Amino acid sequence: MLIAANWKAYVEDFATAKKLVEVSKKLSKETKHQIILGTPAPFIGAFAHKNTSSVAFASQDVSASIGGAVTGEVTAAAVAAAGATYTLIGHSERRAMGDTDAVVAEKLARALAHNLIPILCVGEKERDDDGRYLATIREELTSALDALTSRERTQIIIAYEPLWAIGKTAADNVIGANDLAEMALYIRKVLAELLPGKSSAKTVVLYGGSVEPGNIRALAGGSGIDGFLIGHASANVAMFTTLVRNLS
Ligand code: PGA
Secondary structure, three states: OEEEEEOOOOOOOHHHHHHHHHHHHHHHHHHOOEEEEEOOHHHHHHHHOOOOOOEEEEEOOOOOOOOOOOOOOOOHHHHHHHOOOEEEEOOHHHHOOOOOHHHHHHHHHHHHHOOOEEEEEEOOOOOOOOOHHHHHHHHHHHHHHOOOOHHHHOOOEEEEOOHHHOOOOHHHOOOOHHHHHHHHHHHHHHHHHHOOOOHHHHOOEEEEOOOOOOOHHHHHOOOOOOEEEEOHHHOOHHHHHHHHHHHO
């Protein structure tokens, strides 16, 4: 399966980052799971430049700008030059800081223009009895892919991350395998409408939100997802090691 780590801003020192990178390389060889490390931007250059190892690197975001006089922005071109091959886009924590659907769409275009594979995060704030949360997911997917070519649409990874499930623990029983299976099916149905031919069958769909060593196996079994986007549990060496091994 694919395990994408989102270190967020949990990892702030070089020694911890180095340990997590080394452990991840070992784990990917040992378990054959594909591991992508979403590190804070400064660490990409330190670890990913000319990377030929068993792990890949992702940026946690890219700028919607194309460079130039935009102080402080980290562009897709710079992220790609530093050695990342993936980028998260539209994470709920970025959306909460102002990324609208339109901005998310621009960022997708920037990433694809520099051959970064986008991991597009979508997810509802809360569940309601009328199924309006399904419309939220449809809107997020549709507006994000709208301006892209058919070919570009086939290159995107989707991470389903319901906001109500982020930042809790496995003990909170955040989402059940059945609910997750239903959402994976729904996302694939929407993608089938947006992608050319039968190509949506090949889209990688991840789940994220309080995935920990204690629930990863149950969530993987029969839920129809292709992997996970892991937040807090990916920023701790012991927890991440157990989590990856528990999936095997
Ligand atoms: P969490 O974060 O695993 O800490 O819930 C997931 C995410 O926000 O990507």
